[in-house]
Amino acid sequence: MTRASLDKQPHEVASMFDGIAAKYDLTNDVISLGQARLWRKEVAKAVGARPGHVVLDLAAGTATSSLPFAATGAYVVPCDFSLGMLMEGKKKHSWLPLTAGDATKLPFGDDVFDTVTISFGLRNVQDTDAALRELYRVTKPGGQVVICEFSQPTWGPFRTVYMEYLMRALPPVARTVVSDPEPYVYLAESIREWPDQPALAALLQKAGWSGVAWRNLSGGIVALHRGFKD
Numbered sequence: 001m002t003r004a005s006l007d008k009q010p011h012e013v014a015s016m017f018d019g020i021a022a023k024y025d026l027t028n029d030v031i032s033l034g035q036a037r038l039w040r041k042e043v044a045k046a047v048g049a050r051p052g053h054v055v056l057d058l059a060a061g062t063a064t065s066s067l068p069f070a071a072t073g074a075y076v077v078p079c080d081f082s083l084g085m086l087m088e089g090k091k092k093h094s095w096l097p098l099t100a101g102d103a104t105k106l107p108f109g110d111d112v113f114d115t116v117t118i119s120f121g122l123r124n125v126q127d128t129d130a131a132l133r134e135l136y137r138v139t140k141p142g143g144q145v146v147i148c149e150f151s152q153p154t155w156g157p158f159r160t161v162y163m164e165y166l167m168r169a170l171p172p173v174a175r176t177v178v179s180d181p182e183p184y185v186y187l188a189e190s191i192r193e194w195p196d197q198p199a200l201a202a203l204l205q206k207a208g209w210s211g212v213a214w215r216n217l218s219g220g221i222v223a224l225h226r227g228f229k230d
């Protein structure tokens, strides 16, 4: 078993994010070579939030991923189970209703949100199926889910280079910003173990979502999946 699957115990994942919370946003920009900002713009387009919409940003961390939705005038609820990440978010964006909650037991009623979205979070949740079912439960009929997650580059030679970059370069690059590169070893390993685009689409369908489709970003380094609640 690899470190990624061993360390997916919820309390270990939460404390790992507590530990990197203060430098999370900076490190993100460095290791994604600035691509993270571009991916967030595409998520915002897919979510299509507008005034009057109620949006759940699950696994929101420091709530950086929530900002583009809030900027439209929608009511956005950032939710995460790492108190360290939430406190960092509260320091920066005190006006947002940051909420503590576990993706597999969401602290919300049924049929509440127009859109539920999760960026770079689903891969870290121990029970993916349970999280997808919970997201479905809290979405209004006619509402949608948008998932932004690392995926598999579609062009074979690039996929090989990318996996090499990830496995070998990520921890040393991260070490230039943070003292403990261990979370970035975990990041690289968890990306390798994560379902590819069609496999994640199948998990969404199994959880009840309909009209499931995806779009690749940066050649498939990241994929945006969408589904609807009938």
Ligand SMILES: C[S@@+](CC[C@H](N)C(=O)[O-])C[C@H]1O[C@@H](n2cnc3c(N)ncnc32)[C@H](O)[C@@H]1O
Pocket (backbone or CB within 6 Å): 010, 013, 014, 017, 058, 059, 060, 061, 062, 063, 064, 065, 079, 080, 081, 082, 085, 101, 102, 103, 104, 118, 119, 120, 121, 124, 125, 126
């Ligand atoms: C890589 S961060 C992503 C943060 C933010 N969405 C972004 O795009 O910057 C992943 C987040 O998932 C959260 N997370 C992991 N498992 C979770 C769970 N079961 N319930 C709630 N949050 C979870 C972690 O605490 C962490 O803040």
